[in-house]
Amino acid sequence: MTDKEKENNRKISKVRVKVEHAISGIKRSRSVKDVLRNTKDGFSDLVMVIACSLHNLRVDHRKKPLKL
Incomplete structure (x- = not known):
C-alpha cells in the first residue's frame, strides 16, 4: 500500500473505533x-432512543481522572 492509502486507512480506523x-x-x-x-x-x-440517552448520560457524567 502507498503512504497515502495507509494514512487514509488510519483516518478511517480512528472513526470506526469511536463508533x-x-x-x-x-x-x-x-x-x-x-x-x-x-x-x-x-x-x-x-427502547433504542432510551438506550442511547442512557449512554450519553453515562458518558457526560463519567468521572474524570485527577491530574497530579
Whole structure:
C-alpha cells in the first residue's frame, strides 16, 4: 500500500473505533441486545432512543481522572 492509502486507512480506523465504542456502550442495555417481544408500534425505536440517552448520560457524567 502507498503512504497515502495507509494514512487514509488510519483516518478511517480512528472513526470506526469511536463508533464501535459508542455502539458497545449502547448495547450495555440488554433490552437493545435481546429480542423484544412487544409488538406495539414504535416500541423498539423508543427502547433504542432510551438506550442511547442512557449512554450519553453515562458518558457526560463519567468521572474524570485527577491530574497530579
